[in-house]
Amino acid sequence: MNILVVYAHPNEDSFNNAILDSFKQKISAHHQVKILDLYKDNFDPVLHFDKDNKRRDLKDSPSTQKYRDDLTWSDHLVFIYPIWWSSMPAILKGYVDRVFVKGFAYEYKGVVPVGLLPNKTATVITTHDTPNIYARIFQQDYGKVLKKQVLKMCGIKTTRSITLPFLRNTDENERNFFLNKVSDYAETL
Template identity: 45%
Template sequence: MKLLVVYTHPSHESLSYAFLRQVVQGSGENAAVEDVKVLDLYEAGFDPVLVFNREKRRRDMHVDPALAVYREQLLWADKIVFVYPIWWGRPPAMLLGYIDRLFASGFAYRDKGGLLPEGLLKNKSVVCISTMKGPSLYPLFWLHDAHKTLMRKALFRFVGIKKVKFFEFGRMEVKDGAQAKKLDKVYRYFKTVTA
C-alpha cells in the first residue's frame, strides 16, 4: 500500500503536525505500507488560486504542466491521507484550493452526460484527520455534518472514491482535550491498517 499524506497547516509546531508525525510513524511500522510520501502544501509553496483566462482555460486544467507532479502523486497513491484543521466549519482555503486545482475534469472525473460523472480515482481510499477548537459533536448537531458531507459526498464520491474514514477531533485547544489519547489512536490505526 502506498500512502500520500497531504498536510495543510502553516505551522510545524501545531497539533496537526503532531498528527502528521503519528501517521508517518505508524505507517513506517506497518508491513502492509510499501511507501509514504508527504506533501506539505505550505512548505511546497502550493498556489491554491484557481485562474481561468484566455491562456488558462478550465477545460485544460487536467493537463496543466504546473500541476503534473501533484497529479502523479495522486495517481501513485493507494490511500490519500489529509491532515488539516477545521476553520470556520470547513478545511483551510489552501486545501480547498488544492482540491479545486487538482480534482479536475479529465483527471479526477469524466462527464458522461448524465446526472453523475464517471469517477476516475476509484480503487483508492481516503482518510481525513482534522482538529478543531469546538466540541466533537458541534459539526454534527450545529452544522448538520457539513464538513463530512462536503468531503465524502461532494468530493470523494464524485471522483469515484467510496472508502473514506474520518478522524474528527474536537476540543483540541483545551488542556483536558485528551490529545495524547487521540494521537495514539491515529498512530495505532496507521500501524495496523491493511487497505
C-alpha cells in the same frame, strides 16, 4: 500499498503537525509513503481562468502535473488538516480546485458525475475548535465536504474519518489519547 499523505497546516508547532508525526512514526515500512505538505511545498491555491488558462485544460496543466502524478501513483490517501470556518484550509481547497479536475478526477455522463480515480481509498483526519455536540447537531456537514462532495465524486472511497473536536478545550491526556488513536490506525494500514 502506495500512500499519499496530504497535509495542510501552516504552523510546524501545531497539534496537527503532532498528528502527522504520529502517523509517520507508526506507518509500516512495507508501504511506500509520500508526504505532501502543501505549505512547505508552497502550493499555489489560486485557480486562474483567462484566455491562456481555460478550465477545460486544467487536466493538462504543467503546474499541477506532479500532484496529479502523485494521485495516480497512490492507492490510499490520508488527509490531515484543521477545520476552520466549517471547512478545510484555503490551501487545501485550492489543491482540490486545481488538481481534482474534470477529465482527470471525474467526468460527466450526461448530468451524472463519474469518478475517474476508482480503486482508491482515503482517510480524513481533522481537528476543530467547535464543541462536538454543536458540530454534530447544528452543523451536520461539518468537515464532511472533502469526503462526500469531492472524494466520492471522484470514485475514492473514504474508509475512515478521525476527528478531534473542541481542540482548544482539550488537555494533554486527551491529546495524547488522540495521537495514540492515530498511531494505532497507522499501524493497521
